[in-house]
Amino acid sequence: PNVTIIQHPLIQHKLTLMRREETSTAKFRQLLREISMLLAYEITRDLPLRKQLIKTPLGPMEAPILASEKKMVIVSIMRAGQGILDGILELIPSARVGHIGLYRDPRTFIPIEYYFRLPDDIEEREVLVVDPMIATGNTAVAAIQRLKQTNPLSVKFLCLIASPEGIDHFHSYHPEVPLYTAAIDDHLDEHGYIIPGLGDAGDRLFG
Numbered sequence: 751p752n753v754t755i756i757q758h759p760l761i762q763h764k765l766t767l768m769r770r771e772e773t774s775t776a777k778f779r780q781l782l783r784e785i786s787m788l789l790a791y792e793i794t795r796d797l798p799l800r801k802q803l804i805k806t807p808l809g810p811m812e813a814p815i816l817a818s819e820k821k822m823v824i825v826s827i828m829r830a831g832q833g834i835l836d837g838i839l840e841l842i843p844s845a846r847v848g849h850i851g852l853y854r855d856p857r858t859f860i861p862i863e864y865y866f867r868l869p870d871d872i873e874e875r876e877v878l879v880v881d882p883m884i885a886t887g888n889t890a891v892a893a894i895q896r897l898k899q900t901n902p903l904s905v906k907f908l909c910l911i912a913s914p915e916g917i918d919h920f921h922s923y924h925p926e927v928p929l930y931t932a933a934i935d936d937h938l939d940e941h942g943y944i945i946p947g948l949g950d951a952g953d954r955l956f957g
């Protein structure tokens with residue numbers, strides 16, 4: 751399937767610190783910001799470049815800059831996507847930002863939309879959707895479905911931890927959407943939690 755596990759040692763190390771039960775909210779937030787910068791660095795490594803004529807203080811040169819005409823869009827799935835978004839924006843400060851509000855009904859695990867807002871000209875932009883967890887995959891499937899209605903140039907999905915069940919579910923609906931994750935955990939429990947996972951990312955981030 752269309753999944754990349756990002757293996758960078760700093761990412762793996764920080765993820766372990768985030769998983770630990772004793773990690774405080776302040777530390778969890780800081781780690782999520784750091785790990786998100788590293789993830790963004792890794793997944794942007796093949797962005798196309800073009801040459802631009804510039805002048806340094808000592809003369810002209812043809813220098814590389816990002817080729818895309820339009821700024822990329824980071825779409826945060828609230829609430830927990832916000833933590834990844836903050837980290838990525840430190841690395842890509844000019845990115846545009848969209849928000850999708852979805853919460854999981856605790857009994858049925860069905861995602862319910864409460865907010866949806868994207869920047870203008872979405873048809874001309876590349877989109878990266880971010881959410882720390884893919885558990886059942888229902889949230890990610892719904893978010894991408896909703897996004898596809900707006901016809902963006904391209905879509906990728908970035909998470910921290912995914913379950914095998916969630917990945918299968920995601921790719922049965924959106925096989926062409928590349929999925930990037932720092933880890934694939936063992937399984938889902940009957941409450942729809944990733945085991946061993948890191949608990950409820952939204953709660954650990956916001957309380």
Ligand code: PRP
Nearest residue numbers: 829830853854884885886887888889952
């Ligand atoms: C969590 C997580 C994902 C979703 C994953 O959010 O951040 O959005 O669950 O679960 P799924 O793959 O089974 O759909 P939650 O619904 O707890 O909302 P919150 O971030 O606002 O706490």
